Amino acid sequence: MRVSIHTLGCKVNFAEMAELADRLARAGVEVHEDHPDPDVCVINSCSVTAQADRKVRTLVHGLRRRHPRARVLLTGCHVDNPHPRASAVEAADVAFPNARKREIADYLLAMQHPSGPAQSPVPGRSGFARSRYFLKVQDGCDHRCTYCIVWRTRGASSSEPEEQLLERARRAVSEGYGEIVLTGVDLGSFGRDRGRSLAGLLERLLEAAAPARLRLSSINANDFTPALVELVGAQRICRHLHVPLQSGSDRVLKRMGRLYRRAGYLDLVAALRARAPDLALTTDVIVGFPGESAEDFEQTRALAREAAFSGMHVFRYSPRAGTAAPRLGLPVDDPVARERSAVLQEQARIQQRAYEARFIGRPLQVVWDREFPARVRGLSDNYITVFAPRRGQALGTVDTVRPLAAAEQGLLCA
Numbered sequence: 001m002r003v004s005i006h007t008l009g010c011k012v013n014f015a016e017m018a019e020l021a022d023r024l025a026r027a028g029v030e031v032h033e034d035h036p037d038p039d040v041c042v043i044n045s046c047s048v049t050a051q052a053d054r055k056v057r058t059l060v061h062g063l064r065r066r067h068p069r070a071r072v073l074l075t076g077c078h079v080d081n082p083h084p085r086a087s088a089v090e091a092a093d094v095a096f097p098n099a100r101k102r103e104i105a106d107y108l109l110a111m112q113h114p115s116g117p118a119q120s121p122v123p124g125r126s127g128f129a130r131s132r133y134f135l136k137v138q139d140g141c142d143h144r145c146t147y148c149i150v151w152r153t154r155g156a157s158s159s160e161p162e163e164q165l166l167e168r169a170r171r172a173v174s175e176g177y178g179e180i181v182l183t184g185v186d187l188g189s190f191g192r193d194r195g196r197s198l199a200g201l202l203e204r205l206l207e208a209a210a211p212a213r214l215r216l217s218s219i220n221a222n223d224f225t226p227a228l229v230e231l232v233g234a235q236r237i238c239r240h241l242h243v244p245l246q247s248g249s250d251r252v253l254k255r256m257g258r259l260y261r262r263a264g265y266l267d268l269v270a271a272l273r274a275r276a277p278d279l280a281l282t283t284d285v286i287v288g289f290p291g292e293s294a295e296d297f298e299q300t301r302a303l304a305r306e307a308a309f310s311g312m313h314v315f316r317y318s319p320r321a322g323t324a325a326p327r328l329g330l331p332v333d334d335p336v337a338r339e340r341s342a343v344l345q346e347q348a349r350i351q352q353r354a355y356e357a358r359f360i361g362r363p364l365q366v367v368w369d370r371e372f373p374a375r376v377r378g379l380s381d382n383y384i385t386v387f388a389p390r391r392g393q394a395l396g397t398v399d400t401v402r403p404l405a406a407a408e409q410g411l412l413c414a
């Protein structure tokens, strides 16, 4: 059986599909991202914005046209969202809500072997996510941000058992992964339901998953404990953190239901930079949130400069049915929101280039993740994309390079 995997949305979705791909490949299934001739297409969907729902519908209908013989299996937040205006669920052959996602592998394997042993007895490696290993450590969220539907679609925060995570990390290292990325819907809440903590897990992983480097995906500012801050800058922990800001204005943060404030966020940035001066700090910002004034927006811009973000995902607010924010009133006119988005994206571009330029001529540790005819691409521990001439570098391996110039996106080695 040939399975094509399509992932939309966050790193959690990506981690889930990497896990599925590994399990299928071990059972002899041919698995690829965007397989050219699949029997089954699996889509892990997103529903974070109205645009995300549109993308799911476009993808489902596009796959139906390109592969009329293939069955389409849809899972992810779009399936759980009770409110998408025009759901793609009915266009799929089968849908799995998030809570039943782990059953997909059994479902597909039963399709492959309806009565007995595998037809393809040679377990293979999946053609999915070979360079970095995405380890999903937690699912769900206990927060109630007023713009967000994800806490509804994913349910309450729940953590994976630590022993299982350590075992998967050891296996990833034995398979040659140079980097393990810890992901979760609300990663910072890892362990609370089990009397454990993210810092505790990191310490155990550093030991169990040597020599791979560890990267943390998104963590909310209010979830940094002193023990977690203490680990920033430790050897083999990537010098990169993604700390969603959303707004630099306390008034807007309060309306968003976020649990930190401007001053606390900046104090955290100072503490992180004291531990790791070269830290790459990236963030998410929502512009045009209901009630955001010109002054609120300027506060966001000023905070972004002060925090010296090296990357910003800028989202224009769009109301989601089923969330509280549309009822807050004071909507921002669309042209104003568009203008703010363009201004902040330009600021993000300038700040990113300035950060990258600091590393020209300095050693960077990269994991190679993609090959082109003449070049290979890698990601540095501090989240800079690096290109180098192809000289047989194996994907997934770690190298130290010294970039010589800026590329169109990222840095370039000789």
Ligand code: SF4
Binding pocket: 141, 142, 143, 144, 145, 148, 149, 150, 151, 185, 186, 220
């Ligand atoms: S922290 Fe807020 S934005 Fe993130 S998943 Fe939870 S409710 Fe949504």
